[in-house]
Amino acid sequence: MLDMFFSNSLKLSLPTTTSKYKNLVEKMNSREKDLKKLGDKELKSLVKPLREKLIQEGSGNNEVQVEAFSLVREATLRVLGIRHYDVQLVGGLVLNEGQIAEMKTGEGKTIVALLPTFLNALYGKGVHVITVNEYLARRDAEYVGRVHKFLGLSVGLIQSEMDPKERKQNYQCDVVYLTNNELGFDYLRDNLAFTKNDIVQRPFFYCVVDEIDSVLIDEARTPLIISGPTKSPVDKYKKSTKLANALQKDIHYLVDEKNQNATLLEEGIEICEQALSVSDLYSAEDPWIPYLLNSIKAKELFKLNTHYILNSEKEVIIVDEFTGRTMEGRRWGDGLHQAVEAKENVPIQDEAQTLASITYQNLFLLYEKLSGMTGTAKTEEGEFEKIYNLKTITIPTHRPLKRKDFPDVIYKNQYLKWQAIARECAEIYALGRPILVGTTTIEKSELLATLLEEYGIPYRLLNAKPENAESEADIIAQAGALKSVTIATNMAGRGTDIILGGNVEYSIKAQLKKFIKKLPSANYEEFLRNETENTHLGKFLPFFKQIDEAWFKDEINIQKLEAVLNNENLDDASDNIVYEFGTLLHGIIEEQLKFQESQKIKVAELGGLHVIGTERHESRRIDNQLRGRSGRQGDKGSSRMFLSLDDRIVRLFGGENIVSMMENLGLDDDTPIQSSILNKSLDSAQKKIESYYFDARKQLFEYDEALNIQRNGIYTERKRVLEAVSLRDWIIEYGERTLYDISIATKNSDFLGDRKNLFYHSVNQITGLHYNFGLAKKEVEIEQIDIALKQSFEVLYALKELQLETIENGLMRELERSFLLQQVDKAWQEHLQKITALKDSIRWRAYGQRDPLTEYKKESYNLFVTMLIQIRHRVVYLLMRSRVFMEQR
Incomplete structure (x- = not known):
């Protein structure tokens, strides 16, 4: 009975790019008969000698790969009833090499990941499998994770609601399933930890990223940030919102939709200055310009039920433009979120001060070995190679692709487009074929739902609104059933196969x-x-x-x-x-x-699943992911995109050419254009957008690279502080270097009076040393005093240590650790604020014929050196000036 459902007869035929793996796959197939003869206990007993062989020879050894992959294939068949295709074995080999395997939707990427994760987990250093949402992480850990458990490995799962203790336990497992957000935030929290026991992660070893283009491309535009609250100027946000609503576009301000920016014109500046009774909106003491620009952006560029929703608590919740999911707990930075809250007249929450941050690029480059899989990576292979040093290898499909992709059709306006989509749904529904309609926003999904109701067509709706929170997996799984109509806001990373006839x-x-x-x-x-x-x-x-x-x-x-x-x-x-x-x-x-x-x-006889796209996305990959839901595993299927001249991508990137084309052809309003020239024009527009966003991500990465060296230095130092038994020598060195700093600063100062007095005063203020060098008797050189001061500092520190140890054993060691961590964290937070201000202003250097990036690297380094000096001085000052008071009872 199960053979009928899970059968997968195989015949391996590989293109040139993957032909080098053919011999390895054939060896795996030849081992299959021998493994089938073994009982479960005998099969599991092969793991230990394989682990020993792996540690001796490495995961790149061909024999080790053959043994491990053969073992996993047999275990997967016994546990899940699924046997790996030969092309899936090839995908596993590509992942084990630390590359990207491009595998079409429905080719079984989830079970492909079992192969390299098992092999690399045998090192005992921990392997991470990254997915785009918590549902998929939990599903994979509970379902395919049983194969790892069968073979004796431990499987961990990280979810947002877990406490630190649970997280630590799960990170200790051999294979850990989690999302990219949880990985990044746990990394940042670990580097804010106050004790060694608070650290939950192990050093990063090997990682497989599912939907790697979504994680390392789409989400890499903005860094991960952990922030602490600071008081929001609520009045400023409210006044700015009122002013923005009163101002008119193109008269008082300009909006750049392509770059998501707004600019106030002279007339707008004058009106705002009069209304606010200020002489300069750009004043450094009391700036208004960032609040006004954010309010204009909130008004013009950020739309309800498109970019965000309001939940039942009247909170502004961001909607992910790539997946259509809500992003609970995530907020736009630089006051934009507060501006949107003011626009919607909901409670304005506190602003955030950055405590720690990292880009996804630098986060994933921390792994010793990184790999990933997706159905759509080729369009971005240049970026993967330049930023992450990852090659993209296309894995052939198990069966030939039979889907027919019809040319796009374009209408003059939205009304005509949506009517045409509804008619197409009605015609195909009448045939009994399943239909999947992909929309770009919640608003548009609900518009189509209303139209289908008028036609009397039953449908299932999947979008980010909580009231439509029917099980996502159930909806997608049955999208291939007879007469099924499914409307989904974005389809990236949905993770559930659409099987013809239903799941x-x-x-x-x-x-x-x-x-x-x-x-x-x-x-x-x-x-x-x-x-x-x-x-x-x-x-x-x-x-x-x-x-x-x-x-x-x-x-x-x-x-x-x-x-x-x-x-x-x-x-x-x-x-x-x-x-x-x-x-x-x-x-x-x-x-x-x-x-x-x-x-x-x-x-299948009716033609399979028909996919309808209601708008071209800025990225070709997202369109390809939608189309890829049809034609799974050699199934029949088709797809068509419906566009209009006022769609964002058409309007901003090539609308004029298409309008003139329609006018030259003399077509009626109701007649759409359908041609390969149109498709090429739109493909070209998408390439331009992709190139623009690549430049933005590349710039973010280049600027963060300089900060990343500093971040790694601070985090490494912090880790040493947490792991050190005693910091006494460390603090003594800090004290000696502080004295040296004071000496150098005094010698280089322009102070015209008695430099020795200045020197002694500085020493006394920071270190607490009161030392009489007989200034009245004779001149003493500062260089000679340095040696005496260092000796005195050590004596004074020893006395301080003795005093505190008499109060409580180990108290001095705790104070050292506490003061050092506090000052490192405080200085780093201040440094991040200065770096943000530097980034905002550095671009103006280009007008002076200087490269902003080079200037940024120089100045950020100078700021970093200054920060390190301040940490030393502050720690020494706090330790030497600290007083411990015993509570009277």
């Missing part, structure tokens, strides 16, 4: 849920928690719990369910309900498998 495993799950409701327990979940022996179903409680774990926590697997059923002697059960349940489960599986197969044949 049989989700269908079975739905049937089981219906049957569960018939059980005599008032509440099924309560029944599962009931450990009482008096329950007439009590002896079957473990059986029900296994069913619950397998089916009601998204750990969906037919083979496991059948194994559970076969292990229970249901025929001899005296309880009719349990017997009925078991019999029904067998029946449901058999019936649903046959039904799904017949449905799949019907849908």
